Amino acid sequence: MTRQPIALAAALALAFPVSAQEPSEGAPSPNEIVAEASAEEWVVVSADDLLVMTLAPGADGKERKVTIQLMSEPFSQGWVENIRMLARAGWYDGISINRVQDNYVVQWGDPNYDNPEADGTAKPLPESLNAVPEAAYTVDGDAIALSVKLADSERDLALERGEALAGTDETTGIILANGLVDSYSQAALFDNGWPLATDAGDATEGEPATVWPVHCYGMVGVGRNYSPDTGSGAELYTVIGHAPRHLDRNIALVGRIVEGMEHLSSLPRGTGDLGFYTAEEADKRTPILSIRVASDLPQAERPAFEYLSTEGETFARYADARANRRDPFFIVPAGGADICNIPVPVRRVGG
Amino acid sequence: MTRQPIALAAALALAFPVSAQEPSEGAPSPNEIVAEASAEEWVVVSADDLLVMTLAPGADGKERKVTIQLMSEPFSQGWVENIRMLARAGWYDGISINRVQDNYVVQWGDPNYDNPEADGTAKPLPESLNAVPEAAYTVDGDAIALSVKLADSERDLALERGEALAGTDETTGIILANGLVDSYSQAALFDNGWPLATDAGDATEGEPATVWPVHCYGMVGVGRNYSPDTGSGAELYTVIGHAPRHLDRNIALVGRIVEGMEHLSSLPRGTGDLGFYTAEEADKRTPILSIRVASDLPQAERPAFEYLSTEGETFARYADARANRRDPFFIVPAGGADICNIPVPVRRVGG
Numbered sequence: 272m273t274r275q276p277i278a279l280a281a282a283l284a285l286a287f288p289v290s291a292q293e294p295s296e297g298a299p300s301p302n303e304i305v306a307e308a309s310a311e312e313w314v315v316v317s318a319d320d321l322l323v324m325t326l327a328p329g330a331d332g333k334e335r336k337v338t339i340q341l342m343s344e345p346f347s348q349g350w351v352e353n354i355r356m357l358a359r360a361g362w363y364d365g366i367s368i369n370r371v372q373d374n375y376v377v378q379w380g381d382p383n384y385d386n387p388e389a390d391g392t393a394k395p396l397p398e399s400l401n402a403v404p405e406a407a408y409t410v411d412g413d414a415i416a417l418s419v420k421l422a423d424s425e426r427d428l429a430l431e432r433g434e435a436l437a438g439t440d441e442t443t444g445i446i447l448a449n450g451l452v453d454s455y456s457q458a459a460l461f462d463n464g465w466p467l468a469t470d471a472g473d474a475t476e477g478e479p480a481t482v483w484p485v486h487c488y489g490m491v492g493v494g495r496n497y498s499p500d501t502g503s504g505a506e507l508y509t510v511i512g513h514a515p516r517h518l519d520r521n522i523a524l525v526g527r528i529v530e531g532m533e534h535l536s537s538l539p540r541g542t543g544d545l546g547f548y549t550a551e552e553a554d555k556r557t558p559i560l561s562i563r564v565a566s567d568l569p570q571a572e573r574p575a576f577e578y579l580s581t582e583g584e585t586f587a588r589y590a591d592a593r594a595n596r597r598d599p600f601f602i603v604p605a606g607g608a609d610i611c612n613i614p615v616p617v618r619r620v621g622g
Numbered sequence: 623m624t625r626q627p628i629a630l631a632a633a634l635a636l637a638f639p640v641s642a643q644e645p646s647e648g649a650p651s652p653n654e655i656v657a658e659a660s661a662e663e664w665v666v667v668s669a670d671d672l673l674v675m676t677l678a679p680g681a682d683g684k685e686r687k688v689t690i691q692l693m694s695e696p697f698s699q700g701w702v703e704n705i706r707m708l709a710r711a712g713w714y715d716g717i718s719i720n721r722v723q724d725n726y727v728v729q730w731g732d733p734n735y736d737n738p739e740a741d742g743t744a745k746p747l748p749e750s751l752n753a754v755p756e757a758a759y760t761v762d763g764d765a766i767a768l769s770v771k772l773a774d775s776e777r778d779l780a781l782e783r784g785e786a787l788a789g790t791d792e793t794t795g796i797i798l799a800n801g802l803v804d805s806y807s808q809a810a811l812f813d814n815g816w817p818l819a820t821d822a823g824d825a826t827e828g829e830p831a832t833v834w835p836v837h838c839y840g841m842v843g844v845g846r847n848y849s850p851d852t853g854s855g856a857e858l859y860t861v862i863g864h865a866p867r868h869l870d871r872n873i874a875l876v877g878r879i880v881e882g883m884e885h886l887s888s889l890p891r892g893t894g895d896l897g898f899y900t901a902e903e904a905d906k907r908t909p910i911l912s913i914r915v916a917s918d919l920p921q922a923e924r925p926a927f928e929y930l931s932t933e934g935e936t937f938a939r940y941a942d943a944r945a946n947r948r949d950p951f952f953i954v955p956a957g958g959a960d961i962c963n964i965p966v967p968v969r970r971v972g973g
Binding site for chain 2: 330371373374405408451452453454455487488489497498512513514515516517519520521532533536537538539540593594596599600601602603604605606607608609610611612
């Protein structure tokens with residue numbers, strides 16, 4: 272299973288049942304490239320970095336589980352620690368999904384805290400939680416080695432335009448030549464399996480580059496009150512629409528949904544302000560039975576996931592193919608891609 | 623009502639019920655700017671350009687209507703004519719929603735044509751439909767006057783980076799200096815209420831610029847078989863996830879959802895290939911009772927919509943505010959915006 276179906280090969284090809292499922296002829300599709308990756312290119316996600324959220328069963332009585340991969344170092348670790356602490360304290364058990372705003376977010380937390388009809392009897396938070404400063408929304412560029420490489424391409428607008436930024440390379444230590452054109456930063460890049468962006472710093476002013484994770488579909492963030500509050504991790508949301516990149520550097524990103532996204536994205540939209548369920552539709556709030564760190568679960572219930580290394584040759588070919596679709600359905604390759612349209616392949620292993 | 627809630631002012635502000643709904647202090651939010659637009663800045667959508675799709679009632683027995691604004695000239699008119707023809711022939715009545723792929727599309731059409739278990743008894747199409755060539759995916763840049771202007775800004779990355787393209791201005795007739803940085807084209811722009819992109823042509827080769835509409839959330843397109851087929855308009859889809867911009871210039875865009883998007887985006891995801899509902903889940907296919915051109919409806923049932931002129935001063939301020947959020951929730955303004963994060967404001971009028 273993947274964060275989102277990789278099976279886009281035939282894309283919108285409709286026509287006859289058989290053709291929609293035939294392997295493509297000619298150039299491989301992005302998912303066909305991923306399928307060719309060697310075992311060594313897949314990186315195991317630590318069970319300490321997986322959360323299993325169990326929702327109350329749906330109208331059909333079926334189990335609904337959502338698995339979240341927590342953000343890796345050096346990003347957002349103060350909040351990530353809080354989330355593990357809250358999960359281990361059982362704090363999340365019995366909270367609910369209180370907000371579903373179309374083309375924006377699904378948000379869960381204590382219904383007595385975060386909805387307009389709250390009665391003020393909010394659940395107390397553990398005193399040991401970290402209070403994380405806004406400075407932690409970004410990290411210094413030299414804390415990581417960014418290295419996505421797009422394969423050679425006849426017509427790769429992203430690469431060409433990214434190259435114009437290569438002058439800052441040596442001063443920042445960031446390989447901007449391989450970055451993607453980005454509307455929200457100087458360049459978007461991948462590192463260690465995560466989509467990132469950078470401001471490239473300002474060499475003439477001696478300002479080092481900063482780097483931050485970005486709000487793509489399925490990313491998980493920390494709800495907060497007005498600045499300087501940065502949220503504890505008790506209120507979480509995931510993106511269910513077009514990437515709201517204006518939230519980058521304004522809210523902490525702490526992970527992404529790697530399985531069960533459809534249980535969140537297809538929930539009925541709330542009709543209150545900001546998509547909160549109103550008191551009249553309180554029955555639409557989906558109860559969250561529990562959230563557990565996977566490493567705390569019995570071995571038999573513990574899910575296991577791997578992501579495709581973003582530093583390997585296969586990811587480079589995959590990213591290039593996402594930016595330049597050459598599989599049979601396509602006529603005009605785009606010549607570039609938005610970082611959120613190059614989802615990092617993630618798969619379940621071990622059944 | 624709008625294509626998507628404009629009420630993003632307090633964004634993810636959670637906290638106390640009151641604060642989430644208070645008007646922002648200081649800089650106005652994008653929706654507050656839109657609320658200040660004068661009546662003359664709103665453009666009426668012709669009733670010939672509105673389609674009303676009535677779905678079978680949901681589990682709660684409530685009516686479900688979706689309104690689509692058809693694409694304006696000079697884009698995609700061959701397909702748009704087909705769609706009006708199919709609606710007027712009653713061809714769409716009794717078809718269904720057959721595909722819901724998470725973070726991608728919802729698609730409707732004849733279930734005996736477009737799903738893997740089709741039995742081959744497809745509904746015949748009217749013989750009078752246009753066969754539209756692939757060349758119609760784009761238009762010549764000089765067919766329209768692109769003119770979005772972002773207001774002055776302390777820190778507007780989009781504008782600064784767009785300005786680097788200004789050299790091609792006179793040769794192409796397109797005001798690239800005011801375009802948005804785009805991962806999929808030389809610049810993204812608005813015209814006549816629609817989000818567009820351009821390749822800017824190649825002045826040195828004497829190639830004129832071409833312009834095309836782009837796949838943002840809620841845009842409606844024409845399903846097709848493999849090239850050179852471009853589809854008739856009998857199979858339609860809308861985007862329910864991150865903008866799949868790689869489909870630009872590869873599929874015809876014929877409009878956008880202006881009301882009722884939530885009836886499509888929250889449908890249960892199909893578990894078959896590409897998100898099609900399998901034969902076992904055929905009961906999940908939502909029946910479409912009818913699709914009518916609004917001008918064919920009795921006056922009392924006819925919806926009316928207006929969009930905010932993309933050539934006016936208010937839209938420029940709104941676009942700038944979307945690119946540089948300065949309302950109280952935000953700490954760091956992005957300094958740029960993806961064209962799909964500047965949804966053109968659309969509102970229902972007359973109840």
